[in-house]
Amino acid sequence: EVQLVESGGGLVKPGGSLTLSCSASGFPFNSFPMTWVRQAPGRGLEWVSSIEGTSTYIHQSDSVKGRFTVSRDNAKNLLFLHMTDLRVEDTAVYYCARDHVPRHWGQGTTVIVSS
Amino acid sequence: EIVMTQFPDTLSVSPGGRATLSCRASQSVAGNLAWYQQRPGQAPRLLIYAASTRVTGIPARFSGSGSGTEFNLTISSLQSEDFAVYYCQQYNKWPPITFGQGTRLDIK
Numbered sequence: 001e002v003q004l005v006e007s008g009g010g011l012v013k014p015g016g017s018l019t020l021s022c023s024a025s026g027f028p029f030n031s032f033p034m035t036w037v038r039q040a041p042g043r044g045l046e047w048v049s050s051i052e053g054t055s056t057y058i059h060q061s062d063s064v065k066g067r068f069t070v071s072r073d074n075a076k077n078l079l080f081l082h083m084t085d086l087r088v089e090d091t092a093v094y095y096c097a098r099d100h101v102p103r104h105w106g107q108g109t110t111v112i113v114s115s
Numbered sequence: 116e117i118v119m120t121q122f123p124d125t126l127s128v129s130p131g132g133r134a135t136l137s138c139r140a141s142q143s144v145a146g147n148l149a150w151y152q153q154r155p156g157q158a159p160r161l162l163i164y165a166a167s168t169r170v171t172g173i174p175a176r177f178s179g180s181g182s183g184t185e186f187n188l189t190i191s192s193l194q195s196e197d198f199a200v201y202y203c204q205q206y207n208k209w210p211p212i213t214f215g216q217g218t219r220l221d222i223k
Contacts, residue, residue: 035212038157044202044214044215044216044217045151045153045159045202045214045217046203046214047210047211047212047213050210051214057208058209059209060209061210061211062211083216095158095159100209100212101149101161101204101205101206102159102161103161103170104157105158105159105160107158109159113120
């Protein structure tokens with residue numbers, strides 16, 4: 001069974017940093033691209049970043065470019081999102097998902113950016 | 116960036132009825148269009164990909180159609196669990212992958 005479990009969310013002040021993790025199991029992790037999608041309170045889905053299985057190709061939305069970095073540790077089946085210079089508008093539930101058209105999603109981790 | 120626009124924003128339909136949700140792309144996405152369902156407090160669930168291919172395990176009352184810039188998701192014989200928010204997503208030309216703003220399907 002495919003399982004994705006995010007962790008690392010929390011309350012952080014504007015300008016602060018946070019690293020989200022996603023632990024994957026039930027599939028050959030290094031064979032699949034992974035994606036981060038976020039959802040601000042009461043809002044729709046926003047694609048954040050995608051990373052190919054070998055980390056050769058990494059793509060990010062313009063809204064996070066230069067501030068967020070996606071990475072993965074295929075040996076440990078872990079996906080990361082390192083977030084810096086956080087802004088109030090980054091407040092959201094962050095989902096990790098398998099593939100670019102995800103059938104499998106984590107339950108999400110909440111990031112709140114507030115002073 | 117390809118902008119995805121869904122309409123209506125909210126659709127009210129009676130249980131047992133039929134709902135048609137629409138999604139329009141600002142430029143052609145060919146058939147590279149997916150539909151998701153999201154219930155309150157849950158992660159999105161992939162229903163349809165390649166515009167009309169139903170994911171294994173998704174009931175047959177869900178069907179997708181369209182190509183290019185105009186797409187529909189039709190839900191026939193609405194069940195109580197179908198009342199949720201639905202999103203379309205294009206993956207033809209990316210980055211960025213883009214979603215529509217969502218259509219809320221309410222009980223009438």
